Amino acid sequence: MKKLILGLITALGLLGGAHASSGGGISWDKAPVNTSDVASLQNGAKLFVNYCLSCHSAAFMRYNRLQDLGFTNEQIKDNLLFATDKVGETMKSAIDPKQAKEWFGANPPDLTLIARSRAGHGGTGADYLYTFLRTFYVDETKATGWNNLVFPSVGMPHALWELQGKRRPIYETKEEHGHEVHVFKGWEQLTPGTMTPLQYDQAIGDLVNFLQWMGEPAQKTRVRVGVWVLLFLLMFTVITWRLNAAYWKDVK
Template identity: 45%
Template sequence: MNTSALIRRRFGLVATVIACALSAPVVASESVHLDKFPTEKMQSMPALQDGARTFVNYCLNCHSASMMRYNRMKDIGLTDEQITDSLMFTGGRVGDLMTVALRPADAKAWFGAAPPDLSVEARARSSESGTGADWIYTYLRSYYRDGSRETGWNNAVFPNVGMPNILWQWQGMRGATEERIAPVTDEETGKQTGWTKTVINYDIHGNKTEKVEKIEGDDLHEGTHFQLDKPEGGTMTQAEFDDKVGNLVAFMKFMSDPSASTRSRLGIWVLLFIGVFIGCAWWLNREFWKDVK
């Protein structure tokens, strides 16, 4: 095969791939609005320390953080003694990894799946909808009662999640309203004949009521929308609970990249050094060449 024929063949292949990509049906992905994580907490040592305490007391029972060592918490202002006395309940050394005694096989049998390791969860959950910290911050605040689930809870961000609401005593219990828009398809012809709207109400005890009705419109799209009710019976106000969850997420974000704050501080000094170096180099260059004709 000569060169011109080879070029034509390759050009035709590329054109075919582009045409197929352009003509392929576009599937709309359902996205959830994520609340913005308060990033200023990353600069607050008390917030990070409080988040570490919450993580150890509420998360580390089932979830491990096997890429994190206890002594890295010295970067958020804790001493070895404070870490050992307040954050290590099973003994060991301060340099140990943050693992759990729960065996994966037992976890799968009890919960249906082994709880994931949370070392880099704040980075792994990043998407076009927001950062991983935004996702966790919204997720932990989006639980509602659902009596059809084994745990009695469900989540608007992670539907049918296996993890129960471990912070419910702080936040309280609440219901929700789920609204689903779906197309109606004729079974014989396979053509779409209309739309239905299903409204499911969950009360504060998890009892569910459902209503289905046909709707019409030209701008309808398939999807699900959640409206969460106001929590009731918690030991904290909503503002206090949001602040507490923000501290927890801040620590998880720190845990996913413990050296980030150090790099940021060093980066400022590096930029200042480069600026001074450029000034000195310019002055030296001027002095060197000023007498050269």
């Protein structure tokens, strides 16, 4: 429980800082979340293990829970098990916390509940992640060589840059209330990635979809059980009402 609380605080701090930093910045795009799309969730799980798990943990999610997405134990062992040898283990990152703090200034937060942690800009945590992971750009003034429109001066490098390629933002200068402001207009592609922009957006959508599912894997079960409970209570209310009427019908 103590680790869970610490993980939540860290995740909230990350999102809170990002939201505060991006105040007045670009708006968040709507994430294509659909936790019923098994193919999307499976691809998102693969992307998470290959690109996120080296630095970020998901310490409250076990590998064998991926069976809910249609993976077999053998598939998990052969394709998704990099940081441990046992399918029943939790998804812990392989990075040394001391090295992570030295390299990035802070330990990368646990991502188990990151998509459910905070909303803002009229959007959800999934919308934030979807926009954040698509707005990295080259910035040689930063220690990592990268920056982000949603989270300026972020300490995290662009782990997916090979897929997206290198880009820089294009701004337009406007005058507002007697002051010059820079308004984001679009992107200039500096070097191509292994994916087209559309493919990259789809991949990030799958990754965010998995992060959303990971925050509550039993969500669909909870909703299904809740519907049946409500139907039972409705029927029970009708039965109780009729029994009450029958009991009191001869009482004057």
